[in-house]
Amino acid sequence: MIKFGTGGFRAIIAEDFTRENLELISLALVRIIKRDMKQSLPVVIGYDRRFLSDLASKWMACVFAAEGIKVNLIDYDAPTPLIMYEVMKENAAYGMAVTASHNPAQYNGVKVFTSGGRDATETVTNDIEAQIALISKADIRSMEYSRAIASGLIIAINPQNSYIDSILKIIDYEAIKNKNLKILLDPMYGVSKTTLQTILLTCRCQVDVIHDRHDTLFGGRLPSPNSSTLYHLSQLVVQGGYDMGIATDGDADRIGLIDSSGTFIHPNDILVLLYFYLHEFKGWKGDVVRNIATTHCLDRMAAAFGEKCHEVPVGFKHISSKMMETDALIGGESSGGLTVRGHIQGKDGVYAGSLLVEMMSVIGKPLNEILKDIHTKYGSFFMDEFDCLMTGERKLDLSNLLFREKQIPEFPWAIDKISYLDGCKIYFKDGGWVICRFSGTEPVLRIFSEMPSLEDAKSVINIFRSFLQL
Structure with a gap:
């Protein structure tokens, strides 16, 4: 299943990070580009040093080439911000970076950038997911890499300088x-x-x-x-x-x-x-x-x-x-x-x-x-944090507790307000706060707290952990 989180699409290599899924993402973006009449603009693709990143970038580029869309391929391991800079400089329709950023080594993924070199918004990634749902495996075409290079549909570039x-x-x-x-x-x-x-x-x-x-x-x-x-x-x-x-x-x-x-x-x-x-x-x-x-x-x-x-x-x-x-x-x-x-x-x-x-x-x-x-x-501010790996069943249980039933622990500090903008964030009247949320890139529950003292920040997190039985 292809789902975009807070930092793009990320998955374990050979499970959901596969050639077929990367080609699906590429064809979905092709269809969006053609729908929006942007096929005259290039797409910039780059990659980092993770396992398969270099090959994956070519797999994706060859799908664009087969559909007649020009790709500027940064054909060396490059920083993601360099790729974003090139999208902005070349006024590209979109950019893609093959990376899982800071995730463990068994992960890889794809970040998508829109015109101007910005991270794709949720509207854009939802659009990509919707297009993927309409694509079958038989729809995917790929041009041979050497042929795409020879035809000028893929151009190897080096924007480092x-x-x-x-x-x-x-x-x-x-x-x-x-x-x-x-x-x-x-x-x-x-x-x-x-x-x-x-x-x-x-x-x-x-x-x-x-x-x-x-x-x-x-x-x-x-x-x-x-x-x-x-x-x-x-x-x-x-x-x-x-x-x-x-x-x-x-x-x-x-x-x-x-x-x-x-x-x-x-x-x-x-x-x-x-x-x-x-x-x-x-x-x-x-x-x-x-x-x-x-x-x-x-x-x-x-x-x-x-x-x-x-x-x-x-x-x-x-x-x-x-x-x-x-x-x-x-x-x-x-x-x-x-x-x-x-x-x-x-x-x-x-x-x-x-x-x-x-x-x-x-x-x-x-x-x-x-x-x-x-x-x-x-003034001084002290933060502490806690991460916990989550199974799907456990995540569902905690999601119901926090976000449907909206239960929270009892704290020895007066509460000013509670926000569910992203997770559950509790603001205390003395200026401190704690937030409990699920990661958008890993199967992890995260708790952060910032308080006037490190002792209080740790205490807040321990209260939340005890409440959630973590």
């Missing part, structure tokens, strides 16, 4: 060059090495790289830059006397950060750092957009700036849509994805890493000192 140059034009090259920072980069066996390393070396940083070989098992760990997966980066930053460590997930649209003391900087704090820097040092104005499971420190900062913080459901398509609607300055999520106005309309770990290096160069302080100054001014 253009993408790198677009970031170098935005960041303060001179400020970074004068600081001679020492950076340790961890692509997590993914696709960010060439682009991010090139940008930082061009800015005269000293850059060393770890975990950069092609390994479809991602070194036996999850390709997600969090506190548990970046322990090696943390150790090496301290041992090597680096100013910071930067990590990106498997397709380089998310970022992780380690400061000079080896401390993991939570993605919430990355957003706080960049919102503060862009507003107070670069003089850029505008609202901020966060998803429902991201820090409310952004709300407090926005209020102090005379701006507004907008809350949206999980899924970056909601963040980019709200940013377009409000002309917001920055938008992001607590899992490490963010974007800034003036670049692509989607998350970009390469640009985020470059901007953080610029911030540290301009402010001239270690990351932990900058954060300390911000929290002294706007």
Whole structure:
């Protein structure tokens, strides 16, 4: 079964991630393109380093070619934000990235991008699913790859230089060059090495790289830059006397950060750092957009700036849509994805890493000192989280309990309001909150809590776990 979640279509390889399903998705998009009279525009397809990603991109491209639609194929492992940039630059009808982002190695998937390089909205992915339901296996045609190349229906492209140059034009090259920072980069066996390393070396940083070989098992760990997966980066930053460590997930649209003391900087704090820097040092104005499971420190900062913080459901398509609607300055999520106005309309770990290096160069302080100054001014917020794998039956039981019966635990904190915008989010009157929701990309139940103290955040989660018998 082909279902698009918050981050596109993702499935276990050889179960639902199959050639037939990828060809179904491609033909469904072909029919939408022809229905909407966009067949004169190209489709951009790229892929990451996961198992079968390179072959899968060609399987999909050959379906478009058989239907007479031109494909610009980025025929090397490329960051997802680079693919989005190329969709925007070439005014393509659609873009597709073969990736399962930060999911475990047994997964692969497809992200779809619409005109302008934006994440496909739920309306678009629902349309694709509806078209798939009308297609039979006999409808699928595929042109031989070599023939498609010879006929010009598939064109192999390399937009890497253009993408790198677009970031170098935005960041303060001179400020970074004068600081001679020492950076340790961890692509997590993914696709960010060439682009991010090139940008930082061009800015005269000293850059060393770890975990950069092609390994479809991602070194036996999850390709997600969090506190548990970046322990090696943390150790090496301290041992090597680096100013910071930067990590990106498997397709380089998310970022992780380690400061000079080896401390993991939570993605919430990355957003706080960049919102503060862009507003107070670069003089850029505008609202901020966060998803429902991201820090409310952004709300407090926005209020102090005379701006507004907008809350949206999980899924970056909601963040980019709200940013377009409000002309917001920055938008992001607590899992490490963010974007800034003036670049692509989607998350970009390469640009985020470059901007953080610029911030540290301009402010001239270690990351932990900058954060300390911000929290002294706007208050401290502490987040804890819990994940639990779910069977289908258990998910149904908990869904009924939370979303149909709308039962919640008893808490020792006064409740201000409850939202069912995406999952069940409980707002406490002291400013803290907790949310319980099912992942849109994995069979996982997630609970997040942010409170005035870490002890309270952990306590809230434990109360919810006990209530759900997890």
